Amino acid sequence: MSRYRSLLAFSWAMAALAVVAAVGLIVDDRVLVGAPIWFKPLKFAVSFVAYGLTLAWMLSRRPTRGRAGQWAAHTVVVAGTIEMAIITGQAIRGRRSHFNIETPLDQGLFVVMGLTIVVLWTATLVIALLLFRARLGDRAATWAIRLGLLIALAGLLLGGLMLAPTPQQQAAGQLTTVVGAHSVGVPDGGPAMPLTGWNTTGGDLRIPHFVGMHALQALPLFLYGIEALSGRFARLRHERVRLRLVLVAAGFLTALLALVTWQALRGQALIHPDGATLSALGAIGAATAIGAYAALRRPADAHTQDDRAVESATLAPEPTA
Numbered sequence: 001m002s003r004y005r006s007l008l009a010f011s012w013a014m015a016a017l018a019v020v021a022a023v024g025l026i027v028d029d030r031v032l033v034g035a036p037i038w039f040k041p042l043k044f045a046v047s048f049v050a051y052g053l054t055l056a057w058m059l060s061r062r063p064t065r066g067r068a069g070q071w072a073a074h075t076v077v078v079a080g081t082i083e084m085a086i087i088t089g090q091a092i093r094g095r096r097s098h099f100n101i102e103t104p105l106d107q108g109l110f111v112v113m114g115l116t117i118v119v120l121w122t123a124t125l126v127i128a129l130l131l132f133r134a135r136l137g138d139r140a141a142t143w144a145i146r147l148g149l150l151i152a153l154a155g156l157l158l159g160g161l162m163l164a165p166t167p168q169q170q171a172a173g174q175l176t177t178v179v180g181a182h183s184v185g186v187p188d189g190g191p192a193m194p195l196t197g198w199n200t201t202g203g204d205l206r207i208p209h210f211v212g213m214h215a216l217q218a219l220p221l222f223l224y225g226i227e228a229l230s231g232r233f234a235r236l237r238h239e240r241v242r243l244r245l246v247l248v249a250a251g252f253l254t255a256l257l258a259l260v261t262w263q264a265l266r267g268q269a270l271i272h273p274d275g276a277t278l279s280a281l282g283a284i285g286a287a288t289a290i291g292a293y294a295a296l297r298r299p300a301d302a303h304t305q306d307d308r309a310v311e312s313a314t315l316a317p318e319p320t321a
Helices: 005-027 039-060 067-093 104-132 139-163 167-172 206-213 215-229 239-265 275-296 305-315
Strands: none
Touching (some): 005 039, 039 067, 039 215, 067 104, 104 139, 139 206, 139 215, 139 239, 206 215, 206 239, 215 239, 239 275
């Protein structure tokens, strides 16, 4: 990871900003659109810490450093820094950073934020292409990283759904002050879940954005959990089994991303699913369980010599003194 110092420095800077924002939550009692004014800088700073560290770790697994990877990393840092400078600056001013076009300055800052997201997405795409051309460990690790990046890119793209004017904004003639929203069917700023701030009375497009982006960490962490359990379960020591489980987990995350997007677009709160949502969730759960069973199950004639060697070593009695 030390080869990508710009990403590491960016992550440390975001961690420091998260501390500042946490202090702001305590000492600054201002509220904006139904939330403490420092809540958004805190959430974005924490998210960028995870993003920067994860990309640095993924890039460090490439056998060679390469200029393209370095430039993509630098681009992510610059775009993320501009994004956070605007979010924090608007919080200090007591103004909305997202969807705000009330004044020329607000509109200009919002446009710049949109451009930085496009640049950040493009740089992440370049990183994904580089990692698709490299071997990043065994096949399970390689595909955990690659698929995590692809789902994260989809999650980033889904953030664009928030930019469309809502029917309520068009009907009320608000397009001179605000355009776009993260809530669907209800205005932004209503009752919200603790910690996440997601709407509890209508749909919230931040949920698919979150689920998709954090697949970047979820799939490698899932594989790490499998590897941690391999000391107790011999079957998990087989690369083929771990790869199959990673593919099942990626399928689950992709289906979950589609489900929460569909739920949000229907104006339905995450914590108030209807029968259709619960049925779809049940189908996803059943398909995932079947996939996991199939990934773990191997026919008797599929045992290779290496498989038998692992099992023999596992079942061998411990030497006596």
